[in-house]
Amino acid sequence: MAIVEVKDLFKRYGDVVAVDHIEFMVAPGEVFGILGPNGAGKTTTLEIIEGLRHPDGGRVVVDGIDVQRSPREVRSRIGMQLQQAGFFDRLTVDETLQFFSAFHRRALPVADVIHRLQLDEKRRARVDTLSGGQQQRLSVAVALINDPRIIFLDEPTTGLDPQARRALWEVITSFRREGRTVILTTHYMEEAQHLCDRVAIMDHGRIVAHDSPRGLIRAHAPGTTVSVSPGGGQVQFDGLPGVRTVQQANGEIILITSDPLRTVQALLELNRSGQVNFHQLRVEEATLEDVFLHLTGRRLRE
Amino acid sequence: MRGFWVTVQMGLRMYLRDRGAVFWGIVFPLILMTLIGLAFGRTGSPTFAVTVVDQSGGLLGRGVLQGLRQVPLLRVEEAADIDAALARLRAGRLTLVIVVPAASSTDPIRAYFDQARVTDSQMALMILERFVAEANLRLAGAPQALRLQATGVAGRIEVRFFDFLLPGILAMTVMQTGLSGVTWVVATYRQRLILKRILATPAHPAAFLGGLVGRYTLTSLFQMAVIMLVAVLAFHARIAGSLLTLGALIVLGTLVFVGMGFAISTVAKSPEAANLLGSAISFPMMFLAGTFWPKDFMPKAMQPVIGLLPLTPLVDVMRGVATRGDPLTSYLPGLAYLAAWGAVSLLVAARRFKWE
Numbered sequence: 001m002a003i004v005e006v007k008d009l010f011k012r013y014g015d016v017v018a019v020d021h022i023e024f025m026v027a028p029g030e031v032f033g034i035l036g037p038n039g040a041g042k043t044t045t046l047e048i049i050e051g052l053r054h055p056d057g058g059r060v061v062v063d064g065i066d067v068q069r070s071p072r073e074v075r076s077r078i079g080m081q082l083q084q085a086g087f088f089d090r091l092t093v094d095e096t097l098q099f100f101s102a103f104h105r106r107a108l109p110v111a112d113v114i115h116r117l118q119l120d121e122k123r124r125a126r127v128d129t130l131s132g133g134q135q136q137r138l139s140v141a142v143a144l145i146n147d148p149r150i151i152f153l154d155e156p157t158t159g160l161d162p163q164a165r166r167a168l169w170e171v172i173t174s175f176r177r178e179g180r181t182v183i184l185t186t187h188y189m190e191e192a193q194h195l196c197d198r199v200a201i202m203d204h205g206r207i208v209a210h211d212s213p214r215g216l217i218r219a220h221a222p223g224t225t226v227s228v229s230p231g232g233g234q235v236q237f238d239g240l241p242g243v244r245t246v247q248q249a250n251g252e253i254i255l256i257t258s259d260p261l262r263t264v265q266a267l268l269e270l271n272r273s274g275q276v277n278f279h280q281l282r283v284e285e286a287t288l289e290d291v292f293l294h295l296t297g298r299r300l301r302e
Numbered sequence: 303m304r305g306f307w308v309t310v311q312m313g314l315r316m317y318l319r320d321r322g323a324v325f326w327g328i329v330f331p332l333i334l335m336t337l338i339g340l341a342f343g344r345t346g347s348p349t350f351a352v353t354v355v356d357q358s359g360g361l362l363g364r365g366v367l368q369g370l371r372q373v374p375l376l377r378v379e380e381a382a383d384i385d386a387a388l389a390r391l392r393a394g395r396l397t398l399v400i401v402v403p404a405a406s407s408t409d410p411i412r413a414y415f416d417q418a419r420v421t422d423s424q425m426a427l428m429i430l431e432r433f434v435a436e437a438n439l440r441l442a443g444a445p446q447a448l449r450l451q452a453t454g455v456a457g458r459i460e461v462r463f464f465d466f467l468l469p470g471i472l473a474m475t476v477m478q479t480g481l482s483g484v485t486w487v488v489a490t491y492r493q494r495l496i497l498k499r500i501l502a503t504p505a506h507p508a509a510f511l512g513g514l515v516g517r518y519t520l521t522s523l524f525q526m527a528v529i530m531l532v533a534v535l536a537f538h539a540r541i542a543g544s545l546l547t548l549g550a551l552i553v554l555g556t557l558v559f560v561g562m563g564f565a566i567s568t569v570a571k572s573p574e575a576a577n578l579l580g581s582a583i584s585f586p587m588m589f590l591a592g593t594f595w596p597k598d599f600m601p602k603a604m605q606p607v608i609g610l611l612p613l614t615p616l617v618d619v620m621r622g623v624a625t626r627g628d629p630l631t632s633y634l635p636g637l638a639y640l641a642a643w644g645a646v647s648l649l650v651a652a653r654r655f656k657w658e
Contacts (some may be wrong), residue, residue, distance in 0.1 A: 051501060076504035085502075086494035090316040102308035103503035103510075142499070 003028040003063055003150060003181050004049060010057035011044055017054070018044040020205035022259045023027040028149075028196075030070060031172065033181040033196035035189060035288060037300050040076055043083055043186035046154050049183070050080050063149065076105060079148035081139045083155050089128040090188035093119050093138055096127060097145055116248045117171060133164030140171060143237075149177055153184040169195060191224035202291055204299040214290055221290035224260040228253050228267065229280040249299055256290065310520065317521050327409060332473045332532055339464050339537060342421060350397040350426040353379045353387045363402045366411070369437060370400075375429055382616035383548050391416055395428045421595075446656045464539045469548075469620035470593040472529060476522050476552055477587065477613050481557025481566065481580035484518060488508020488567040488600040489576035498658040507657070515560055522556040523549060543623035546632060550622065554637070555616045558644035562612070587613045591619075612643040 002025035004131040019041045033113040034042045047053045049060050051071030060067040062074045094110060101107035114123055117137040122130060130138065134154060142150050153172070157165040166230055172195055175182050186192055192199045192214045200210035209216055223244060229252050237246045238264050242259030257263040270276045292300050317323050348593035352370065370378045381387045387399045391414055403409035413430055415423035457603035491497045500509030500510050526549070534538035541548070563580060588598060599606060610616055615636030622628035630637065 004369050024327040050502065053496070072504045072506075075502065082495060082499055082502060084495055085499040086496050087499070088312070090497065091312055095312055095315065099308050099312050100503065102304040103500065103505040105504065126472060 001024060005061040008047060008058040009055050011048060011055050017205050022207045024200050024210055026181060026183055028181055029179050030197040031176050031195050033192040033199040034185045034202050035192040036202035037198050038189055040202040041153055042202055046152055046185055051075055076171050077148060078150045078152060079143035079146055079152060081143040081150040081156060087127045089188055090125055090126060092124050096139060100142050103144050104120045104145060105267055107145050108147045113141050113144055124298045132158050135151060136160060150181045154184055189300055193288050201295060216288060216291045217286050220294045221256060221286040223256050223258040225284045225286055225290050226255045226257055226260060227282040230276055230278050235270060235276045247293060249293060273290060305509030306513045309510050311475040312389040313517030314520060327475060327479060328528050331471050334441040334466060339467055342463055350375060351377045352400060353381045353385055353396050355384045355401045356382050357382045359400050360405050360407045362405060364428060366402050367426060368490045371435060373433060388414060397422050424592060431518055455505045460534045464537050465625050468533045468539045469624035470528050470617050473555060473613060473620050474588050474593045475525055477556040477559050477584055479518060479522055480563040481584035484560050484563025485576040485580035486573050487569055488564060489573035492658060493573055495658060501657045518560045519553055519556045522552050526552050541624050546622050551620050558640055561644045561647035565647040567637060568651055569658060587611050592617050612640055615640045
C-alpha cells in the first residue's frame, strides 16, 4: 500500500507547464527524493501534494485521503518544511515552536523537538540571531511538531555549509528509523544518493526516471565515468576500448566505460603519441549526476 | 481557538520587543501631544497675553479692561507706553496689544497682533471680536436673552486646549496603528512566507487573523492607557466622560483601522509599498480630521471632504465623550459611518487576501 499516490498530476502557470502529467507512489517508511535542477517543478509538485496549491489536473491521495477534497485533514497528518519560509524575528526558538504547536490538534512537547534538532542551546535565542543552519533546523522542527507520519522537506539543505548539511542528514535518517515517511526535494545528487531509498529525477516538469539510486545508476549510467578536458586534436572517443557512450558538457568529454582500466590506458597512449592533449583526466564511479546527464544531456547545476 | 490565543500572546510579546511599534504607538503621540499642546495650548488657564494701552484715561478704558479681565482665556495687563508694548509683541511675549483711543477722538479700538503667529493671533482676535460685539450689544441696551447666550459661549471655551487635544491624539494613534503598523506587519509576514507557513497548518486561517486583531486591540488599549496617564499626570488633562466608553471606542476604531490596514496590505506588492500607501492615507487624514485643532479651522471648501474621512467621526465622538461626557447615542450616524468603513475594509481584505 502506498502512503502517497500521485496520479497524472498537471499544473500550468500561464503558458508555462510547471508539472507535466507526473505519476509516482511512495511506500510507508521510505525516504523518497525528488531530484532536479532549479525550475524543474519540484516545489510545485510538493506543494500540490501538501494541499497548498491546486493542480490543473490529476489526483493526489495522502494516507488514504484525497488532498483536494480535504486539504486540512491531510495537513493534520503531515509535517512540512517550506522552502525559504521565515519565522517571526522577535520570537525565540521556544516561542516559535509553541506558536506552531498551538495550530495543531496534536503536538509533541516543544522541549523534545528542540532537543531532537539539537537546538537546546538556542532555545531562548531570538530567531533573527540564528545561523542559516540553525534556522533550517528550526524549520524542520516546525515540520516535526505535530508528530506526523509523513514529513515533507523542500530543499532542506540548500545554502548550508557541509557540516550543517551532515547534521540535517542525521536528523532525516533518524526520521526514517522512527518509521516516518519522508519526501524531500533536492538539487544535490549526493544528498539524494545518501538519503533516499528511491529517487524521482525531474526535469522540465516531467519525471524522467524513478528508482533506487543504485537502480538508476545501473539502468542509465552503468560503468565508470572518465572525464577529460581535451586541449587539442581530433579523436574518435567512442572507438576506445570499453567506452559505451560519449557526451560533451561544459567543454569536457565524458566517457562512460565498462572497463575503466583499458579506457584510461588507451587515453594515455593517445596523449603520449601526441594525438590528443588533455589538461585533466578524472575517473569516477557513476553517480546520479551521470544519470541526470545521460537522461537530459545537461548537468544538475550549471 | 488555541491558535487565536497564541497569536494574541506571541503578538503582545513581539509588540513589547519592537521598539519601533512602541515608539509610534506611545512615544510619537506623546511628543505630538506635548508639542502641539505647548504651541497652541499653554497649560495655564489664561492662554493669551494681552496688553491694553489706555489712551482714553477714562470710562472707556476702564470698561474695556474690566471686561477683558473677565474673559477666561486672556491674561490682561495694562501699559502706558505703546512702543514698549509693541516691542514686547514683536519679541513674542504678547499675543495682542490693544489700544483704547482718547475719549475725544473717533478712532476705533486698535489691536496689534504678530503676523508670524497666525493661529494664536486669530484665536485671540476672535475672542476680542466677540467681546467687542457683546459690549456693543450691551451699550445699545440689548435684551437680557443675548447676555445669557454670551455666558454659554464662555462656558464652552472653558474646555482647555489639552482636554480638547487628548481625544484627538488617541484617535490618531488608533489610526496610525492600523494604517502604518498593520500594513507593514501583514505585508512583511506575507513577503517572508510566514503567512504561507501558517496556512500550512491544519488550523483555520481565521484563528491567526483574528488573533492579530485581538493583539492590536489590546495594544491599542494599552497605548491609550499610557497616553492618558501621561496627559493627566503631566498636563493635568481632564476627562469628563467614562473611561469604559472611551475604551469601547478605541476597540471599535482599532477594528475599523486594522481592517483598513489588512485591505491596504492586499493591494501593495511589498511591505515598503504597503507602509507608504498606509502613510499616504493616514497623514493627510491626521491633519484634516480635526485631530489637533477644530475642523472649522480648515477652509470651507474642504469641509465636505473632511466629513467623509473615517477618522473624523472617531475624533468627534471621542472628543464629545472625553470633554463633555456626551452619551454615544448622540453620535449614532457617525458611529454607523465608521462601522461601515470597517465592514467594507474587512470585506475587501477577506476577498482579496493573499497568503503569499
